Amino acid sequence: xxSRIIPTDETAGAKEAGVVYFIDRALVTFASDSQKMYRExxxxxxxxxxxxxxxxxxxxxxxxxxxxxxLEALSNSKPKVTASRRNRMGAGAQPFFDTLRYHTIAGFLxxxxxxxxxxxxxxxWKVIGRDxxxxxxxxxxxxxxxxxxxxxxxxxxx
Numbered sequence: 028x029x030s031r032i033i034p035t036d037e038t039a040g041a042k043e044a045g046v047v048y049f050i051d052r053a054l055v056t057f058a059s060d061s062q063k064m065y066r067e068x069x070x071x072x073x074x075x076x077x078x079x080x081x082x083x084x085x086x087x088x089x090x091x092x093x094x095x096x097x098l099e100a101l102s103n104s105k106p107k108v109t110a111s112r113r114n115r116m117g118a119g120a121q122p123f124f125d126t127l128r129y130h131t132i133a134g135f136l137x138x139x140x141x142x143x144x145x146x147x148x149x150x151x152w153k154v155i156g157r158d159x160x161x162x163x164x165x166x167x168x169x170x171x172x173x174x175x176x177x178x179x180x181x182x183x184x185x
Contacts, residue, residue: 028072028086029131031094039150041131049134049145050127061126068101068123075100098124
């Protein structure tokens, strides 16, 4: 599903960036509270696939057009309003699809040097033109001039 959200074309997509590994890691660490949503969302996706395309057994075996149709239906579905889903992000889309899309984009663009396992080899950054060698320069000024270790690059104490 992530490979249909950010597909591979003339540039790398979610598959090359290892987004599914990012999501797997997220679901056992910082996004562990989304596990139930994913379980229910994947079951809903399978039910929708079976309803729309009875001969197709798995999402991964569906054609690209069929996969897109299922994801489009998920993104346009009215959410099931329950107490736990009432305040989720998105206006009208299933919370699962919103979360999946968010995690896909985050996994595609996360710092490739992090331990989150997304953006493998910096492919997401390459797609958007971000230079991996970029270095953040903090905006320290005159008030911070004597703070050890934060002198502007190239400056030397005299």
